[in-house]
Amino acid sequence: MPIHDQGYRRYEGKRAPHGQAWWIIARTQFLAALKYRPFVILLLVSWVPFIGRAVQLYLSTSFQQVSMLAATAQTFRDFLDQQGLFVFLVTIALGGAIADDRRANALQLYLSKPLTRTEYIIGRLVPALGVLLGVTFVPAILLILLQIAFSGSTTFIGQNLFLLPAITLVSLTQSLLSASTILALSSLSKSRRFVSIMYAGLIFFTAAMYQVLRTITGNRAWAAVSPGDMLDVVADAVFRIRANPPVPVPVAVLVIALLIAASFWVLERKIRVVEVVA
Amino acid sequence: MSTPNVVELENVNVHYAKNWALRDVSASFPGGAVGLLGPNGAGKSTLIKSVLGLLSPDRGQMRVLGLDVRRSPLQIRSRIGYMPESDTHFPQMNAVSFVAYCGELSGLPRADAMQRAHEVLYYVGLGEARYRMIDQYSTGMKQRIKLAQALVHDPDLLFLDEPTNGMDPKGRDEMLELIRDIAHNKGLNLILSSHLLPDVEYTCDHVVVLDKGAIATAGPIAGLKGPAGRVFELRIKGDTQQFIGVMREAGLECHATDDDVMRVFVPGESGAPLLFRLAAEHRVQVRHLRASVPTLEDVFAKAVGEE
Numbered sequence: 001m002p003i004h005d006q007g008y009r010r011y012e013g014k015r016a017p018h019g020q021a022w023w024i025i026a027r028t029q030f031l032a033a034l035k036y037r038p039f040v041i042l043l044l045v046s047w048v049p050f051i052g053r054a055v056q057l058y059l060s061t062s063f064q065q066v067s068m069l070a071a072t073a074q075t076f077r078d079f080l081d082q083q084g085l086f087v088f089l090v091t092i093a094l095g096g097a098i099a100d101d102r103r104a105n106a107l108q109l110y111l112s113k114p115l116t117r118t119e120y121i122i123g124r125l126v127p128a129l130g131v132l133l134g135v136t137f138v139p140a141i142l143l144i145l146l147q148i149a150f151s152g153s154t155t156f157i158g159q160n161l162f163l164l165p166a167i168t169l170v171s172l173t174q175s176l177l178s179a180s181t182i183l184a185l186s187s188l189s190k191s192r193r194f195v196s197i198m199y200a201g202l203i204f205f206t207a208a209m210y211q212v213l214r215t216i217t218g219n220r221a222w223a224a225v226s227p228g229d230m231l232d233v234v235a236d237a238v239f240r241i242r243a244n245p246p247v248p249v250p251v252a253v254l255v256i257a258l259l260i261a262a263s264f265w266v267l268e269r270k271i272r273v274v275e276v277v278a
Numbered sequence: 279m280s281t282p283n284v285v286e287l288e289n290v291n292v293h294y295a296k297n298w299a300l301r302d303v304s305a306s307f308p309g310g311a312v313g314l315l316g317p318n319g320a321g322k323s324t325l326i327k328s329v330l331g332l333l334s335p336d337r338g339q340m341r342v343l344g345l346d347v348r349r350s351p352l353q354i355r356s357r358i359g360y361m362p363e364s365d366t367h368f369p370q371m372n373a374v375s376f377v378a379y380c381g382e383l384s385g386l387p388r389a390d391a392m393q394r395a396h397e398v399l400y401y402v403g404l405g406e407a408r409y410r411m412i413d414q415y416s417t418g419m420k421q422r423i424k425l426a427q428a429l430v431h432d433p434d435l436l437f438l439d440e441p442t443n444g445m446d447p448k449g450r451d452e453m454l455e456l457i458r459d460i461a462h463n464k465g466l467n468l469i470l471s472s473h474l475l476p477d478v479e480y481t482c483d484h485v486v487v488l489d490k491g492a493i494a495t496a497g498p499i500a501g502l503k504g505p506a507g508r509v510f511e512l513r514i515k516g517d518t519q520q521f522i523g524v525m526r527e528a529g530l531e532c533h534a535t536d537d538d539v540m541r542v543f544v545p546g547e548s549g550a551p552l553l554f555r556l557a558a559e560h561r562v563q564v565r566h567l568r569a570s571v572p573t574l575e576d577v578f579a580k581a582v583g584e585e
Binding site for chain 2: 008016024103
């Protein structure tokens, strides 16, 4: 029997309006990642520090003898700092999506569907951003709620109201910087592994470069070449922690903003079906 | 009854770096099955990508299904299906997930997309292999799944870019049957880009021939081929190239084929006697002369000026 005899029928149902494709891309990528067991294990392990901090909050609010463990703004700043390792690992785990698409020539398929390049980029950004917020913002906010629950009063949060916007701002900045950077790197390669190496190189090499330049010149302003150090400067300022920043806070903000802008510029240039080499 | 044009191009120009891929292309693609013919590098894929809104022309107007490509690219893309030439898929997906995902991206609700994915995969002959990972598919199967993803959302217009590339003869025949069925029995309009003349001749009613980024000829295939009997297959004993020159001087169109057989277009009613007279005058022995049915190959050769 000719294969075409097996039928084809016209579609009479409803179609979704434009502008929802980013969500389909994001959802599909996230569900695909959850099928990958090492990724799920990484997510679970990334919550271990939260459990440690929760125990700390419980002990400090329940027993006077360990009142030195009582929560301060520094506690939450340190927690977000601790999560930096998991931010790095999750970023690497989710960051190769565009490289995979480039390797499989999938960009032309995506862009021949009724979606814009911006929708595609948002669709790739949202899973990384969401999971990164899930290992930074969500546990940090839960810790505040636990502090209130364990102490039975809102005195702490009343005295440290700035913590809510501080956690939100630092988590968002850290997540957006990591997600946009790895996606930009991902758009430059067809190899997920190479993207991971580039990202690790960017993080560790710039930090090492700062140390070398500071040692040679004695000038701490070289911290501006290290995104991680710039993030620390901003986080310390937002959490009102007295520190001696290597560069003024506006400079750190500018460096981070420039990095995020550069990442989106690269994405805008590279997410195309046809690349013209002059 | 004339069908409305599904694609209309006016003075479309596209260039890559210093090379013009399309130069002042103006053409109309009527409904039904239209072949977009041309040698490799003629600009076929560029034309399709421009019409899809994936490439911005430097100049010119394009309308697809009555919509302006610049103003309504998303509306257009939701009504068309595109089967790209190159091997392409979404990584780490089995066939049915891939096709359903394409349906969702094209606007189908999730449940409908999954249902149609199953149906379309059966239609293209991949029903039994629909749970296999696409990475494990053969070249022919990958061609079929590209067709399935282009069909899943039931487009009004299909763009097929070299759909039989890399297929074995049996698979190629089945793919051509499918394309013919889509165009003639299922009510979909399609534009088939190919450099394989038999594919276009078998599946399409109209043809647009591109050469070096410009339209060489366009029209219904039957009309372009002209009436039977005016084309002859001719083999001679003697200097073939010299005799081709003689025939061209006499106003005949002529081109050589691979097997030292010439195909000669004889205008008017003069026919075979004219060829015999020319041969006699130039002391050339006619070894083989047969009236032939004009083929698309003749149209193509004439359009792109092949020797």
